[in-house]
Amino acid sequence: MNAAVETTAILYVDGVSVSFDGFRALNRLSLIIEPGEMRAIIGPNGAGKTTMMDVVTGKTKPDSGTILFAGRHDLSRLDEAAIADLGIGRKFQRPTVFEMHTVWDNLLLAVKQPRGVFRTLVARLSGAERDRLEEILAITRLTELRERSAGALSHGQKQWLEIGMLLAQEPALLLVDEPVAGMTDAETEQTAELLRDINRTRSVVVVEHDMSFVRALGVRVTVLHEGSVLAEGSLDAVSANERVVEVYLGR
Amino acid sequence: MLTRRLIAGWPGMLFLLALAAAAVLVPFANLALPPSSPWHVPTHLVVLVGKWLCYALLAIALDLVWGYCGILSLGHGAFFGLGGYAMGMYLMRQIGTRGVYGHPELPDFMVFLNWKELPWYWWGFDQFWFAALMVLLVPGLLAFVFGWFAFRSRVTGVYLSIITQALTFALMLAFFRNDMGFGGNNGLTDFREILGFAVRDQGTRAALFAATCIALAGGFLLARWIVTSRYGLVLVAVRDAESRTRFLGYRVDRYKLFVFVVSAMMAGVAGALYVPQVGIINPGEFAPTNSIEAVIWVAVGGRGTLVGAALGAVVVNAFKTWMTGAMPEVWLFALGALFVLVTLFLPKGILGTLGAIRWRRRPPPADAPALATEQGR
Ligand SMILES: Nc1ncnc2c1ncn2[C@@H]1O[C@H](COP(=O)(O)OP(=O)(O)OP(=O)(O)O)[C@@H](O)[C@H]1O
Ligand SMILES: [Mg+2]
Numbered sequence: 001m002n003a004a005v006e007t008t009a010i011l012y013v014d015g016v017s018v019s020f021d022g023f024r025a026l027n028r029l030s031l032i033i034e035p036g037e038m039r040a041i042i043g044p045n046g047a048g049k050t051t052m053m054d055v056v057t058g059k060t061k062p063d064s065g066t067i068l069f070a071g072r073h074d075l076s077r078l079d080e081a082a083i084a085d086l087g088i089g090r091k092f093q094r095p096t097v098f099e100m101h102t103v104w105d106n107l108l109l110a111v112k113q114p115r116g117v118f119r120t121l122v123a124r125l126s127g128a129e130r131d132r133l134e135e136i137l138a139i140t141r142l143t144e145l146r147e148r149s150a151g152a153l154s155h156g157q158k159q160w161l162e163i164g165m166l167l168a169q170e171p172a173l174l175l176v177d178e179p180v181a182g183m184t185d186a187e188t189e190q191t192a193e194l195l196r197d198i199n200r201t202r203s204v205v206v207v208e209h210d211m212s213f214v215r216a217l218g219v220r221v222t223v224l225h226e227g228s229v230l231a232e233g234s235l236d237a238v239s240a241n242e243r244v245v246e247v248y249l250g251r
Numbered sequence: 252m253l254t255r256r257l258i259a260g261w262p263g264m265l266f267l268l269a270l271a272a273a274a275v276l277v278p279f280a281n282l283a284l285p286p287s288s289p290w291h292v293p294t295h296l297v298v299l300v301g302k303w304l305c306y307a308l309l310a311i312a313l314d315l316v317w318g319y320c321g322i323l324s325l326g327h328g329a330f331f332g333l334g335g336y337a338m339g340m341y342l343m344r345q346i347g348t349r350g351v352y353g354h355p356e357l358p359d360f361m362v363f364l365n366w367k368e369l370p371w372y373w374w375g376f377d378q379f380w381f382a383a384l385m386v387l388l389v390p391g392l393l394a395f396v397f398g399w400f401a402f403r404s405r406v407t408g409v410y411l412s413i414i415t416q417a418l419t420f421a422l423m424l425a426f427f428r429n430d431m432g433f434g435g436n437n438g439l440t441d442f443r444e445i446l447g448f449a450v451r452d453q454g455t456r457a458a459l460f461a462a463t464c465i466a467l468a469g470g471f472l473l474a475r476w477i478v479t480s481r482y483g484l485v486l487v488a489v490r491d492a493e494s495r496t497r498f499l500g501y502r503v504d505r506y507k508l509f510v511f512v513v514s515a516m517m518a519g520v521a522g523a524l525y526v527p528q529v530g531i532i533n534p535g536e537f538a539p540t541n542s543i544e545a546v547i548w549v550a551v552g553g554r555g556t557l558v559g560a561a562l563g564a565v566v567v568n569a570f571k572t573w574m575t576g577a578m579p580e581v582w583l584f585a586l587g588a589l590f591v592l593v594t595l596f597l598p599k600g601i602l603g604t605l606g607a608i609r610w611r612r613r614p615p616p617a618d619a620p621a622l623a624t625e626q627g628r
Contacts, residue, residue: 057498084500096495098488105484115500117509120482169499 007071010035010173010203011056016065017227018051025051027227028065033173038199040214040235041207043224044247049207050093052224053175057090058083069173085115089171093178093207095158099151103142103161106150107133110165133168139194140164155182163194174198176206180213192216211235223247257475262558262602267468273300274464278457294453298528301460303568305525307561308467310548312517315474317546318555319483320510321490323408326415327518328542329422330390332532334519336426337389339439339532340373341382342450346443359441360434370432379446386523387516394515395508402504402511407493416539423537438533445527456528463524467561470517474557477513486510487555547590553600562602 005012011033018026026048033039041049054060056067058080067075073086084090098106111129113119125133137143140160145153150161159179166174176195180188192213195204208214214221214235221238223231225247231238238244258264277300280292309331316322343358352362356369375381397418401411429435448455477483488496489503497503526532535541544567552563567589574582597604 059494059498080494080497081500081502084498090498092495096492098491098495100487100491101484108481109484109488109496110499115502117482117502117505120485121477121480123481165499 005066005068005071007032007068008035009033009068010037010070011205012066012068012071013052013056014066016052016055016062016067018048018055018060018062024227026055026062029224029228031222031229033203033205035203036199038195038204038206038217038219040217040219040221041205041224042209042211042214042221042238043230047224048227049224050177051227053090053177053205053207056083056175057088081115084169084171087170087172088175089166089169089173090175091159091162091166091177091179093181095155095162097150097153097158097161097165100149102147102149103137103153104133104146106161107136107164107168110168112168112170136164136167139167156184156187159183159191163191167198171202173203174205176204178208179206180208180210188213189216253476256479257472259479262556262606263471263475266471266558266561270464270468274461278461281457282454294456297456297460299572301456301463301528302525303565304460304463304467305521305528306545306548306568307564308463308470308521308524309518309545310552310560310564311467311470311474311557312514312521313545314549314554314557314560315477315517316510316514317549318557318560319478319490320486320507321493322507322511323412323546324415324511324514325412325539325542325546326417326419327514327545328537328539329415329419330394330515330518331522331525331541331545332419332422332426332534332536333390333393334386334522335526335532335536336433336439336522337376337382337385337519338523338526339442340376340385340433341379342442342445342527343439344373344377345445346441349443350441358434358439360429360437361432364429366432373432383523386519390515390519390522391512394512398508398511402507405504416542419537419542420539423534423539426534426537434533436534438531438535439526440531440533442527442530450527450530459524459528463528466520466524470520471557471561473513473517477510478557482506482509544586547586547593549600550590551593551597551600553602553604553606556600556602556606559600559602563600566601 005014009032011031013029013031016026016029017024029048029052031052041052043049051060055062056075058075058078062076069075069086069088075083098109101109108125111133113123137146140163142157142161142164145157150158153161159182163176163179179195180191183191188210195206195217198204206217221233221235222229223238223244230247231241231244258267277292277297280290281294281297284291286293309327313324313327316324346358348355350359352359354362357366376385401414406414425431426433427436433439442450444450445455448458478486485496485501485506489506493503522536548564548567549560550563551567552561553559571582574585593600599607
């Protein structure tokens with residue numbers, strides 16, 4: 001990999017390809033996210049949006065290409081835990097919370113703290129952390145449900161809990177995969193507001209199919225198709241792009 | 252505060268009280284009360300229950316990895332056996348010149364094999380402290396090496412269970428060999444003294460019983476401390492959604508390795524207490540069926556409850572003792588049937604089911620109806 005790249009980007013993806021049994025899920029994908037930026041990523045089913053997140057978070061190793069975090073960390077050489085530790089948080093497409101644990105314990109697991117075995121054995125919650133978790137509970141509207149096991153939450157509440165866990169992690173970069181799937185219109189609106197709020201201090205990449213949500217975010221949009229970037233620009237600009245229309249209507 | 256954390260809940264409280272009572276009352280009833288007294292506890296019963304309590308400690312060790320971290324070890328008998336052998340080696344060396352061949356240093360079986368000197372791996376076992384250290388270190392080291400490879404390569408589920416089973420099977424075959432230097436298929440037996448006390452002495456047996464109660468309580472408290480810490484939260488998270496845990500920045504392999512090693516050491520202590528009470532250790536202890544039986548104890552008692560695991564070990568073994576006395580040939584079938592019945596009708600085990608009943612009796616929280624439909628999905 002080329003580590004000599006000079007970049008100020010928080011996430012620098014260049015020429016990344018991934019194949020599954022000969023099928024190219026990512027095809028020389030390039031993407032640059034600047035610090036403090038929020039980017040929306042859209043694209044038809046199977047375009048490679050989730051695979052892109054898998055590659056960035058260490059779940060899938062790229063066959064070729066460069067992935068740099070903050071200009072100096074070569075993510076293709078690190079495993080999931082190391083990447084998370086660098087400050088990249090992820091919300092999954094299908095909400096994945098720890099169902100047997102309470103809402104509170106889910107947040108406690110996520111809270112930014114040393115992750116070593118011996119540190120967690122003796123870990124205690126500081127007053128500041130407690131306040132922070134209370135705040136996150138309030139933001140995600142889960143205060144009343146803190147003692148409820150996460151498995152008993154509704155789909156939308158799980159989405160919010162997962163976003164809350166992301167917040168507790170305090171990552172520099174958030175990768176958010178389809179955050180509003182299964183949410184009501186009101187919840188969708190609140191989520192857009194929440195993400196915009198988060199974006200004040202952190203960089204965010206959001207994958208979403210819901211166009212009204214993407215419009216509400218009001219940020220630059222990247223369209224993926226067959227594993228590479230098809231178009232990039234404002235939502236209005238890409239919606240007017242002929243090839244984008246073709247891809248969306250052609251299937 | 253720590254005390255409250257460790258013994259929270261009625262099962263833990265009852266368990267510790269029962270152990271404390273047993274540690275005092277059973278030796279008293281055995282030693283101080285005359286056999287004519289209705290409260291007298293005969294020595295054979297002391298030994299029998301002592302044996303069950305060793306199994307209970309093994310069950311707690313297994314529950315720690317299986318119930319809380321989802322590592323279904325089908326080879327925990329290996330760690331129990333190794334702890335037992337370490338203690339057995341100490342006991343062999345205490346025999347001294349009183350063996351059949353009267354050799355001052357070599358155990359009888361070595362003289363019989365025409366060995367001239369003590370193999371290096373028997374050195375030091377004449378010292379109790381050294382043997383006690385080995386009881387912890389040998390199972391711990393094996394678990395460390397095994398776990399290091401298995402967990403780093405992300406071997407999980409059935410594959411992991413199968414290789415743990417292979418591990419104990421391999422040890423059994425190895426220990427059966429005479430040239431391994433562990434007494435072959437006869438194992439180690441004919442012990443005389445432990446710490447200067449005659450092993451077959453009534454007083455020694457009562458003391459070993461009390462020691463087992465204390466070790467079991469200690470093992471329970473250690474396990475409680477682990478599972479109630481934030482580390483314990485991570486453990487359950489790994490059990491339920493291993494890969495998700497990694498994306499939160501936890502090194503899952505290290506979390507598994509730590510608990511696996513602690514559990515192996517606990518199993519080693521159980522084996523070490525078992526050997527002087529039953530008076531023998533042989534390669535049969537490594538038999539794969541022993542490890543599988545231990546899994547059944549935990550399933551019957553309720554996995555992920557610790558107290559349930561211990562309860563399961565005692566209940567199933569009491570049943571086994573009765574059954575092998577009454578109809579020995581059907582025991583294995585009965586065990587299989589028990590496992591099937593528990594899986595079908597008590598999937599949470601005895602304790603898990605009791606806990607669920609108590610929980611259900613509590614009035615539902617105010618906002619329950621709104622979520623009831625979600626829960627039903
Ligand atoms: N582990 C895998 N093994 C084989 N094929 C895979 C794997 N992961 C993804 N794919 C394939 O790669 C392609 C891209 O999948 P990906 O999940 O990235 O799409 P997506 O853009 O997230 O789609 P959606 O909008 O449906 O979530 C799909 O055709 C998928 O079947
Ligand atoms: Mg996807």
